[in-house]
Amino acid sequence: MLMGDSQLSSDSLRMGVRHFIDPAVGAVAGNVKIMNRKKWLTDLQALEYIEGLNLARAAQAIAKMVNIIPGPIGFFRKAALHDGGYYSSDTYAEDADMTLKILATGWKIDYEPNAISYTEAPEKLHQLLKQRYRWTRGIIQAIRKHKTYIFNPTINFNNTIVLWMMVFESLFWPAMNIFGNVFFIVVGLIYGMSSLIALWWISIAILDIMAAIYCIAAEKEEVRLIPYSIVYRVMFIIIIDITKAAATVEEFLGIEMNWGKLERVGLPGAK
Amino acid sequence: MELIPILSLIILVATISTFVLAVGAYILFKVRERRGQRAKAAAPPASIPAELIAPTPLMGDMGKSRTFEESAQITRPTGGGARPTFFTATKDNDPTRPQMKPTFTSLAPTKLTGSQFTRPEAPTRARATAAPTRVTSLKTSAKTSETEQYDKKKKFMRYTAEGYVDPSRDKGGESNKQEETLRWR
Numbered sequence: 001m002l003m004g005d006s007q008l009s010s011d012s013l014r015m016g017v018r019h020f021i022d023p024a025v026g027a028v029a030g031n032v033k034i035m036n037r038k039k040w041l042t043d044l045q046a047l048e049y050i051e052g053l054n055l056a057r058a059a060q061a062i063a064k065m066v067n068i069i070p071g072p073i074g075f076f077r078k079a080a081l082h083d084g085g086y087y088s089s090d091t092y093a094e095d096a097d098m099t100l101k102i103l104a105t106g107w108k109i110d111y112e113p114n115a116i117s118y119t120e121a122p123e124k125l126h127q128l129l130k131q132r133y134r135w136t137r138g139i140i141q142a143i144r145k146h147k148t149y150i151f152n153p154t155i156n157f158n159n160t161i162v163l164w165m166m167v168f169e170s171l172f173w174p175a176m177n178i179f180g181n182v183f184f185i186v187v188g189l190i191y192g193m194s195s196l197i198a199l200w201w202i203s204i205a206i207l208d209i210m211a212a213i214y215c216i217a218a219e220k221e222e223v224r225l226i227p228y229s230i231v232y233r234v235m236f237i238i239i240i241d242i243t244k245a246a247a248t249v250e251e252f253l254g255i256e257m258n259w260g261k262l263e264r265v266g267l268p269g270a271k
Numbered sequence: 272m273e274l275i276p277i278l279s280l281i282i283l284v285a286t287i288s289t290f291v292l293a294v295g296a297y298i299l300f301k302v303r304e305r306r307g308q309r310a311k312a313a314a315p316p317a318s319i320p321a322e323l324i325a326p327t328p329l330m331g332d333m334g335k336s337r338t339f340e341e342s343a344q345i346t347r348p349t350g351g352g353a354r355p356t357f358f359t360a361t362k363d364n365d366p367t368r369p370q371m372k373p374t375f376t377s378l379a380p381t382k383l384t385g386s387q388f389t390r391p392e393a394p395t396r397a398r399a400t401a402a403p404t405r406v407t408s409l410k411t412s413a414k415t416s417e418t419e420q421y422d423k424k425k426k427f428m429r430y431t432a433e434g435y436v437d438p439s440r441d442k443g444g445e446s447n448k449q450e451e452t453l454r455w456r
Contacts, residue, residue, distance in 0.1 A: 125296055126296075126299070126300055126303060129296060129297060129300040130300065130304070133300070181286055181290065182290075184283075184286060185283065185286055185287055185290065188279070188283040188286075189283075195275045195276075195279070197279065198275050198276075198278055198279040198282065199275070201282050202278070234282075234285050234286065234289060235285070235289045235292075238286075238289045238290060238293050239289065239292065239293040239296060241293075242290075242293040242294060242297055243293070243296075243297050243300075246297050258308075
């Protein structure tokens with residue numbers, strides 16, 4: 001499966017299909033990278049994809065329980081797709097929904113870091129928020145669609161774990177991050193910024209930088225992306241998490257939404 | 272001045288401004304989305320790059336109806352010479368022709384008054400042995416439906432070599448039938 005705005009690297013297919021030697025593997029998630037870099041917003045997204053998405057998938061792949069097969073690159077066994085009932089159009093994150101359906105039927109899902117797909121990222125903040133808004137609501141829709149598995153681990157234990165991870169990522173984590181930052185502001189304003197809080201913040205920033213160095217080394221990515229990890233922590237994540245939280249509230253309120261259209265500038269290699 | 276308080280101030284200002292920026296960006300995003308939706312709904316595209324294919328207007332749509340004479344004049348398009356018309360009878364010159372009317376559906380049944388409806392009589396002892404009476408003894412009103420107004424005689428005309436004849440008048444039919452049966456024996 002490949003999205004129209006993405007390009008594969010030369011070894012992607014060979015690297016991806018080799019996992020199907022294991023008859024239990026029903027699908028393989030590929031490695032998505034940002035193509036249109038050299039802009040501060042797309043560079044931040046490039047770091048996010050490396051650190052936030054691919055690292056998490058690599059960890060999930062140890063148990064062969066990747067929770068989202070990304071739209072830009074995914075390999076599927078035909079029988080797994082058939083068992084899952086193919087793609088549905090009742091959620092705005094059909095890739096998450098399809099992955100959950102495959103996991104529910106007992107198939108395992110692996111991750112291949114060398115199957116790379118270069119995709120185009122939004123270059124404007126408005127477009128980025130639109131994308132994340134849709135992702136968040138789509139994932140919540142997919143979780144709600146499969147809610148039977150959340151509270152009943154006897155049906156499929158793997159699916160229950162995966163769904164709880166998704167609940168944490170999409171609901172609890174943004175809420176915790178927003179609360180932490182608000183708490184930080186309030187303490188700073190009311191009680192004055194003590195040296196302890198400043199040191200706490202600096203220690204978190206160092207941790208972020210270390211994580212970025214590790215991920216960039218593991219993926220053999222651009223070193224220039226490392227300093228972005230500070231901006232990523234202070235600004236990017238807050239902006240994204242506020243959008244996620246608002247989208248979550250709107251989803252639970254049942255406010256109408258549509259697919260919208262992301263602006264594409266075209267990939268340099270596609271010409 | 273110490274480094275830690277300066278750093279603390281920078282961090283605090285950065286966090287607060289990011290929060291304001293994030294909330295503002297989300298509000299702007301929603302406003303823009305709504306505006307876009309309204310604009311889409313209000314202004315349909317001025318020109319659609321497509322070929323307009325419209326069906327040929329039907330006579331019924333134009334409020335016209337073909338007369339009997341016009342129908343009679345219709346001939347099949349021919350490649351060669353002119354073919355004779357299949358039916359050249361006019362409305363007046365052939366009184367025996369069947370009426371060319373479309374199929375009618377009957378009108379809604381008229382409301383029956385008490386006098387128009389008769390209950391089936393209770394079977395007497397003598398009748399009990401005879402064939403059972405039908406329950407559908409319904410008096411029809413003077414106003415019959417359009418189908419019933421249709422001339423029954425012409426509706427069930429029989430077509431013979433001599434033209435349309437009334438089947439009740441076709442007295443020679445019985446003898447012909449007998450002849451045919453005999454012949455085949």
